[in-house]
Amino acid sequence: MTDTARTKRKTSAPKAAKALATTKPSAPKAAVADERKVQYYRDMMLIRRFEERAARGYTQALIGGYCHLNLGEEAAVVGLMTALRETDYLFTNYREHGYAILRGIDPNRVMAELYGRVDGISKGWGGSMHMFDLTHRLLGGYGIVGGQLPLATGAALAIDYRSLDEIVMCTMGDGTANIGAFHESLNIAALWQLPIVYVIINNHLGMGTTVDKASAEPELYKRGASYKMASERVNGLDPILVAEAAARAVATARSGRPFLLEVVTERLRGHSVVDPAKYRSAEETALVKERDPVHTFAAQLLAEGLLDEAALTHIDEEATKRANEAHAFAEASPMPDVSTLFDYTYATPVANDSRRLPGEPLFAPAPRATPEVLP
Amino acid sequence: MSVVTYRQALHDTLRAEMLRDENVFLIGEEIGVFEGSYKITAGLLAEFGERRVRDTPIAEEGFTGAAIGAAMLGLRPVVEIMTINFTLLAIDQIVNHAAKIYGMFGGQAKVPLVIRTPGGGGQQLGATHSQNIELYYAFVPGMKVVAPSTPADAKALLLAAIRDDDPVLFLENLALYNTKGEVPDDDTPAEIGKAAVTREGHDLTLIGYSRMAYVASHVAQELSESDGLDIEVIDLRSLRPLDRETIINSVKKTHAAVVLEDDWLTYGIGAEIAATISDGAFDYLDAPVRRVAMAEVPMPYSKVLESAALPSNDDVRNAIYQTLDAIGRRHHKMGQGHD
Numbered sequence: 001m002t003d004t005a006r007t008k009r010k011t012s013a014p015k016a017a018k019a020l021a022t023t024k025p026s027a028p029k030a031a032v033a034d035e036r037k038v039q040y041y042r043d044m045m046l047i048r049r050f051e052e053r054a055a056r057g058y059t060q061a062l063i064g065g066y067c068h069l070n071l072g073e074e075a076a077v078v079g080l081m082t083a084l085r086e087t088d089y090l091f092t093n094y095r096e097h098g099y100a101i102l103r104g105i106d107p108n109r110v111m112a113e114l115y116g117r118v119d120g121i122s123k124g125w126g127g128s129m130h131m132f133d134l135t136h137r138l139l140g141g142y143g144i145v146g147g148q149l150p151l152a153t154g155a156a157l158a159i160d161y162r163s164l165d166e167i168v169m170c171t172m173g174d175g176t177a178n179i180g181a182f183h184e185s186l187n188i189a190a191l192w193q194l195p196i197v198y199v200i201i202n203n204h205l206g207m208g209t210t211v212d213k214a215s216a217e218p219e220l221y222k223r224g225a226s227y228k229m230a231s232e233r234v235n236g237l238d239p240i241l242v243a244e245a246a247a248r249a250v251a252t253a254r255s256g257r258p259f260l261l262e263v264v265t266e267r268l269r270g271h272s273v274v275d276p277a278k279y280r281s282a283e284e285t286a287l288v289k290e291r292d293p294v295h296t297f298a299a300q301l302l303a304e305g306l307l308d309e310a311a312l313t314h315i316d317e318e319a320t321k322r323a324n325e326a327h328a329f330a331e332a333s334p335m336p337d338v339s340t341l342f343d344y345t346y347a348t349p350v351a352n353d354s355r356r357l358p359g360e361p362l363f364a365p366a367p368r369a370t371p372e373v374l375p
Numbered sequence: 376m377s378v379v380t381y382r383q384a385l386h387d388t389l390r391a392e393m394l395r396d397e398n399v400f401l402i403g404e405e406i407g408v409f410e411g412s413y414k415i416t417a418g419l420l421a422e423f424g425e426r427r428v429r430d431t432p433i434a435e436e437g438f439t440g441a442a443i444g445a446a447m448l449g450l451r452p453v454v455e456i457m458t459i460n461f462t463l464l465a466i467d468q469i470v471n472h473a474a475k476i477y478g479m480f481g482g483q484a485k486v487p488l489v490i491r492t493p494g495g496g497g498q499q500l501g502a503t504h505s506q507n508i509e510l511y512y513a514f515v516p517g518m519k520v521v522a523p524s525t526p527a528d529a530k531a532l533l534l535a536a537i538r539d540d541d542p543v544l545f546l547e548n549l550a551l552y553n554t555k556g557e558v559p560d561d562d563t564p565a566e567i568g569k570a571a572v573t574r575e576g577h578d579l580t581l582i583g584y585s586r587m588a589y590v591a592s593h594v595a596q597e598l599s600e601s602d603g604l605d606i607e608v609i610d611l612r613s614l615r616p617l618d619r620e621t622i623i624n625s626v627k628k629t630h631a632a633v634v635l636e637d638d639w640l641t642y643g644i645g646a647e648i649a650a651t652i653s654d655g656a657f658d659y660l661d662a663p664v665r666r667v668a669m670a671e672v673p674m675p676y677s678k679v680l681e682s683a684a685l686p687s688n689d690d691v692r693n694a695i696y697q698t699l700d701a702i703g704r705r706h707h708k709m710g711q712g713h714d
Contacts, residue, residue, distance in 0.1 A: 062568070089448075127476060130479050130480060142468060147468070149440070150440020150441050155444040155445065155447060156444075157444070157445050158444070158445040158449070158450050180436060181436050181467075185440070186439025187434065188432065231495030343482065344478040346519070348516070350568045350616055352619065354516075354616065362619065363655040
């Protein structure tokens with residue numbers, strides 16, 4: 001944590017977070033906290049089973065293109081999303097299925113987008129990397145590394161322009177910390193004191209390139225110091241710690257100052273579903289599995305007596321059922337009609353917009369000369 | 376109707392649109408305190424304040440992307456990028472984001488954005504500051520690219536661009552800023568996607584945009600006076616969408632075409648025009664479509680070399696003469712002229 005962040009936390013950490021850290025909660029509060037933990041687990045398990053179902057859909061050729069899963073990042077996703085209000089905005093990169101679901105978007109529509117169907121949240125135009133839903137204020141998964149940072153900064157600028165009480169959260173991978181847009185965006189946000197939380201999901205790997213090999217300062221949250229931006233690093237395998245850190249970050253943004261949060265997590269599988277991750281050693285793979293946040297959190301809830309084996313099994317079954325429902329819905333949803341191909345090139349209709357299909361000529365061919373008119 | 380410079384027309388239109396719509400704001404490098412590299416935004420910071428005239432760090436990708444994000448939330452940013460050369464630093468945000476967001480998300484978010492930027496050449500600014508690369512943006516579905524050549528169009532097209540719900544690259548030109556012309560008082564936006572026949576004629580169709588539309592009008596007028604030639608001039612005004620019909624209709628009438636462009640010839644805008652004429656008016660052509668374009672070199676600094684690389688009025692005249700000579704039309708016309 002930077003000095004700025006430390007000062008910041010002392011002065012304005014939310015009361016709930018302070019209470020958890022320093023005092024023994026009273027009984028009703030503890031009950032609420034317990035219920036919250038169970039809900040975290042339900043959400044983590046939903047993401048786990050949804051993503052596993054998506055991976056199966058990919059092998060069944062129901063999903064095309066690239067497909068990046070949140071497996072191993074469930075605690076990070078859950079913790080971050082608890083910190084946002086419905087009116088806040090979220091920008092993410094292309095590993096965003098779990099975020100979409102936790103923003104409140106129907107998993108059926110998320111899966112339908114993966115399957116390229118009309119009921120997909122981007123109507124089948126976006127796919128895995130480009131989930132978008134204005135009503136739930138998910139302003140996009142973005143496929144270009146770092147592409148979402150300037151956009152998210154601009155959304156925060158619009159909020160500031162209108163003096164609203166909303167904030168923007170912008171997630172990214174660890175590799176993004178090295179792209180120019182990262183520097184330009186954080187500098188602008190700090191200069192103009194915009195209400196935005198930048199979140200680095202550090203899973204230690206770009207595709208196969210480690211953070212150590214890509215970042216001269218591998219403790220990525222320290223980059224905040226360059227912009228006098230409060231920043232913090234948190235263990236992303238624990239949803240409670242992530243939720244508390246996210247709450248602090250969001251509170252800072254809502255007070256009109258940007259925040260950089262680094263969430264250290266693990267990627268359970270390859271970069272995308274087709275990546276066997278051969279660049280990882282057997283020991284590393286074993287360690288990642290051992291740290292699996294879903295299993296770890298389940299063990300914690302068992303140990304704390306909040307859930308028994310039967311309850312854990314029930315939550316798992318419910319999540320599996322939900323994921324299967326999403327698959328069934330997506331598979332039954334129609335493919336887009338080819339007649340809609342030109343519907344979304346422009347928002348304002350415009351003269352001479354091309355609606356030519358690949359095999360069609362620009363102009364109707366002139367009628368062939370008939371033998372009668374030839375000399 | 377009043378006579379103003381192209382620069383003044385841009386300035387006055389920006390100001391009027393900011394007064395009309397609170398959502399319109401300006402963002403770019405040196406546009407506030409410095410009043411703009413080419414002074415288009417002179418006085419606007421003093422009048423509207425920092426909230427609406429926002430000086431940025433030198434970070435084209437960052438501030439152009441921020442404008443796109445603000446546009447997604449319903450603001451109507453007008454970005455100034457100092458010259459079109461520097462748009463290359465923002466090309467990911469323009470091409471991969473501004474142009475894609477409406478389609479990629481199934482029509483859920485509009486991007487009502489204007490990027491104002493001048494092209495140029497002829498100012499001895501050397502290789503990195505003299506390019507005309509509007510083609511890069513005109514190539515991309517989802518973008519609109521307009522290029523006014525007169526003060527009247529500077530106003531009408533800027534009104535259209537600001538009120539349009541799509542990203543519009545608004546191409547200005549360093550050589551045009553001080554040109555003067557009549558500008559109507561009313562606020563009628565131009566129709567994006569429409570070319571204009573700025574001079575009617577029957578002998579040959581001369582096609583250009585931005586500075587080269589200005590050159591086309593001048594050369595056509597001169598040839599009318601000197602040679603009695605009756606040349607039709609088309610100002611493309613919009614590079615995407617491209618008004619192919621106006622081009623084809625003209626060539627069907629004149630049977631010959633010369634295309635003028637300030638960019639490089641190979642793969643350039645002129646190549647698209649020539650292909651369009653081939654597709655739509657092949658049987659009407661009496662001569663191959665001729666292109667007059669910049670020499671294919673990185674622009675040199677030295678004035679002599681720079682002038683040699685840029686299309687001149689003489690180059691345009693010669694291309695017209697050679698095209699008409701090839702079909703035996705000029706001698707006939709000149710004969711008429713001397714009768």
